[in-house]
Amino acid sequence: MVITATKTRFCHQTWQLEAQIQLIQTMGDVTYVITDVTPFHPVSHIWPDHPADKGTLTIKGMKFEVVDCQVGAVELASGKLHVGTAIPVKRDAEGWVFVVVHVVPRTDAITVGDAALLEVDKEYQLSLSRGHSAGHIAYLALNKVLAQNYWRKDADRKDPHGNYDFNSYAQETSFVTQDKCLDTYRLGKTLRKRGLNSADMLSDLKSIEQQVNVLLGDWLKRDAAITIDCHGEHLTDSRYWQCDLGEGEIAVIPCGGTHASHLNDFGSILVTLVEVDAQTVEMHTDVKR
Structure with missing residues (x-):
């Protein structure tokens, strides 16, 4: 064969x-x-x-x-x-x-x-899909909050909404589990040189967390579908996550995972920011149905 x-x-x-x-x-x-x-x-x-x-x-x-x-x-x-x-x-x-x-x-x-x-196993896949999409939505919210007060100069990388792409610069690992995503960020010397006020970010971490969660709540009120734009039917073909979160530009993110199909798949998305040490922050993103 x-x-x-x-x-x-x-x-x-x-x-x-x-x-x-x-x-x-x-x-x-x-x-x-x-x-x-x-x-x-x-x-x-x-x-x-x-x-x-x-x-x-x-x-x-x-x-x-x-x-x-x-x-x-x-x-x-x-x-x-x-x-x-x-x-x-x-x-x-x-x-x-x-x-x-x-x-x-x-x-x-x-x-x-x-x-x-x-x-x-449909229910298991759907729980991973919600966790993965929530991780995307959460990092877009984190990027937006940080872009407002925590960058002292222009960053070369922008996210799909035009905000400084903290996630792209700082993400070391990302792990999806059922209705959860855990992202680990490194706030090193290179990121500070690029313009992030990491000391201020760490001192304001709880305030940032609260602002991110308010933004997530606002976004989830939207009647918006989540779609995957598949550029072919094979494993190696590109796939793009897409969702209109009301930020002027539709968020388009390259991603090969499975995903939720609508914002109403989430009862809530809640972010917890944890300072692991002076150079490491974890973002725990949890989904409630």
């Missing part, structure tokens, strides 16, 4: 579909299953901020738990599969296709060409 790049459906509010198995590989106590199309979102091997989906594959009447879901790359000349951090090439490398790897407990009972019913 000719192996093709996986067609993805995780940005289409699709949680169940039928597909054909293209490749099977067993490693230790697990088996990798690659299908031609999938509703499962894999964890990224480059920026693993969004966890893998959970769910099941049903093949020839047998149901297998998807214990992990990763990005894979297949070298077409050899048919060799590389998974996760073992992928040796960048996306769209000639002679390679990128695939979604469904990891199931070891089995010898399935074969290439079999039909599979793929079913994503």
Whole structure:
């Protein structure tokens, strides 16, 4: 069978579909299953901020738990599969296709060409989607609040609303969990040189937190959809998160994760800013339904 790049459906509010198995590989106590199309979102091997989906594959009447879901790359000349951090090439490398790897407990009972019913754990995916979208909305709010009083000179990077992009400059890590996003920011010498008054930011952290939460409350009153603009149907094609938060420009953010579909998916979004040390701040973003 000719192996093709996986067609993805995780940005289409699709949680169940039928597909054909293209490749099977067993490693230790697990088996990798690659299908031609999938509703499962894999964890990224480059920026693993969004966890893998959970769910099941049903093949020839047998149901297998998807214990992990990763990005894979297949070298077409050899048919060799590389998974996760073992992928040796960048996306769209000639002679390679990128695939979604469904990891199931070891089995010898399935074969290439079999039909599979793929079913994503919808509620789990939706909880991650809310957490991820909330993280985007929260950092846009933080950027806006900081832009008003905490930059002493113009910053080169601006966010989609035209505010100084503190998030882009300072973010070290971002991790999405169910109805939550945790961002870690570093307030180092380089950021101070770029113009951030980090000492003032730290001393006013609780006030900033309050202003961010007021802004989030205002934004969530809007009747606005969240959409994903997919520039293709494959894993390596660009995808853009979009939402009109009433700031003059529609927020457009490159992002490969799954997301909420409307601002009314959130009862509230609440941010807590935590000073870890003199150079590190955490933003805890929590969603209430």
